[in-house]
Each structure stands twice: as C-alpha cells, then as structure tokens.
C-alpha cells in the first residue's frame with residue numbers, strides 16, 4: 001500500500017501524510033530523459049511544491065541536477081531564500097503588483113529574479129537597475145494565448161522597438177505559457193508554438209522557455225532551452241503522451257469506528273446515503289474537508305483498504321468521512337489504515353471522482369501536518 005520504509009517512520013496516530021522524495025527525484029529524471037538535445041529542466045516549486053514541501057523538494061531537484069526554480073510571489077521566493085541562498089529562483093507573478101522602486105528592492109537585495117509580465121514592470125526593473133548601478137537579471141514573459149500574465153502583443157511590439165532602452169536588464173530567458181498542451185489534438189498549442197518562435201526570432205540572444213509538464217511530453221520542439229514542469233514532478237499524469245510518473249504523496253487514515261448496519265439505515269449529514277443491503281459494514285475515518293478531503297467527494301470518492309477499493313458513502317464532514325467496507329468485513333478492524341492517496345489511489349483518480357484536477361487534490365491534501373519524508 002505504501003513503501004515499506006514508511007511503517008517504521010510512522011509517528012502519527014491519526015491522518016498520516018508521507019512524501020516520497022526518491023519518487024520526486026525519479027520524476028525529475030524521467031523529465032530529463034525526455035528532453036530535446038541542449039535543453040535543461042527547471043522545477044516549479046510554487047504553492048509549497050504543490051503541497052509536497054518546497055524546501056525538501058527543491059533540495060531533491062537540486063541533487064538531481066536542477067539549477068533553476070520557479071515560485072509565484074515575493075513571499076514564496078523569500079521562503080525559498082531562507083534555506084537556499086544561491087540557487088536561481090524566479091517569481092512567476094513578476095513584481096507582484098508593486099509599482100515603485102523602493103518597494104521592489106526586496107527582489108534584488110535577495111537575488112530574486114522576476115518574470116517581468118508587462119512593459120511597466122520592464123521599465124520599473126530597468127529603473128531599479130540604473131539606481132543600483134548594476135545589471136539586474138530578469139525573465140521576460142510574453143503572452144501567446146493565456147491572456148493572463150505576460151506582455152500582450154502590442155506591448156511586445158513596443159518592447160522590441162525600445163529594446164535598447166532596457167540595457168540595465170540582463171534577460172536570462174524569454175518565457176510564455178501553454179494553455180492546452182494536455183490535449184494532444186488541440187490546435188492552440190501549435191499556434192502558441194509559432195507565436196513563440198516569432199518572439200524568439202525577434203530576440204535571438206535570449207534563451208527560450210515555454211513548456212510546462214504537458215508541454216514537455218507534447219513535442220520536443222516545445223523544449224527550447226529550458227522546460228518548466230511542476231505537476232509531472234509531483235506524480236501527476238497530464239497527457240496521454242506521458243510515461244507513467246511515480247506517485248509521491250501517501251495519505252493514510254486509521255479506522256476510528258466500525259458500524260454494522262442494515263438496509264435503509266442512514267449515513268451522514270442530510271441522510272443522503274442509505275444502506276443498500278443488510279449486514280453492511282461502514283467505517284469512519286478522520287479526514288474531511290478541513291483537512292483538504294474535498295466535500296464534493298461525498299458519495300463519489302473511493303479509498304483503498306485491504307486490497308479493495310471501497311466507496312465513500314454519505315457526505316464528507318468537516319473532519320470525518322464514512323466508507324462502505326462490507327467487501328473487506330472479514331479482515332478489517334478498528335485502527336487499520338485506509339489509503340486515501342498512494343499507489344492504489346493516485347491523485348489523478350481522486351481528482352476524477354471529485355470533478356477536478358490532480359493539482360487541486362495535491363495542494364488541498366498536502367496541507368495536512370505532520371508530513372513525513374522518505375529520502
């Protein structure tokens with residue numbers, strides 16, 4: 001159910017969350033094995049490494065050869081800097097909405113590299129560089145179809161015209177972000193690729209960085225100089241073209257109580273589920289929406305126990321959920337551990353049950369503490 005080493009390190013009597021760092025490292029290696037010649041892989045460690053722990057995951061990626069990291073905000077970058085003084089880290093949210101030179105000093109004082117998302121941010125960073133008397137590193141983010149962050153086409157035209165005015169900035173990479181790379185037949189990706197090629201042609205001296213996880217496995221032509229995966233590193237399957245990644249997050253919970261119930265007996269809030277057959281066995285385990293086990297998994301989710309998948313029955317409570325364990329009634333007892341996430345319960349499968357994506361399952365359940373690490 002979970003790697004054997006886990007049993008001995010387990011210190012939690014209740015919900016127990018374990019991160020397998022060897023699997024995290026293996027996923028980084030799988031990405032590297034698929035890279036086009038000359039391309040390298042950064043690691044996106046935003047949102048506390050998708051719930052798995054930024055500090056531990058970053059160290060793992062670095063040991064596996066990663067030399068560039070992405071976070072979202074200044075706060076995340078400062079948290080990264082607390083433990084990693086030297087490794088390059090870039091903020092996807094650029095200068096975070098700050099608009100004057102004094103406020104953005106925290107970036108260059110801490111060696112944090114902004115992805116400049118607008119012409120205004122480019123001007124501000126250049127002005128900061130002039131003031132410090134040094135060239136300051138940055139990434140240039142140009143929008144090719146997300147309409148979210150990055151220079152829109154009109155701003156990029158202006159940027160090209162006035163490129164010489166921004167001599168204070170050392171552009172390490174020009175980046176853009178793919179909207180549909182998880183859909184192999186969606187023409188949007190080819191369109192974004194062409195737009196990005198035109199951008200690269202206009203800036204031949206700046207290395208390119210386009211692909212997210214799905215982009216890595218879409219086509220090596222999307223790799224340019226560096227790829228920028230997050231999800232695949234943490235074990236998610238994004239596209240049918242992707243090899244199988246290793247699951248990294250293991251979540252188990254003990255059975256708190258078992259109930260023998262008969263046909264028609266109600267279970268949980270709203271009595272939304274009633275027992276279907278006499279002599280059914282219902283187990284209650286300590287995981288609910290307060291812990292990140294999404295409420296929409298009520299009457300939909302599944303867990304794995306004693307070799308069987310068992311359904312969630314009734315609504316998910318704040319910190320409890322009820323499951324029908326009739327199928328394993330001959331084996332199960334109080335205190336037995338139920339697998340909520342793991343080798344048999346991949347985040348992608350739980351996401352499908354919840355009508356969401358694996359990213360939301362990892363970032364929700366990754367908040368559980370304590371979190372144990374397998375190295």
Ligand SMILES: *Cc1c(COP(=O)(O)O)cnc(C)c1O
Nearest residue numbers: 044177212213228229230231232
């Ligand atoms: C989150 C993010 C990534 C990583 O995407 P995955 O789908 O997790 O690989 C890459 N680039 C940008 C701009 C992002 O916001």
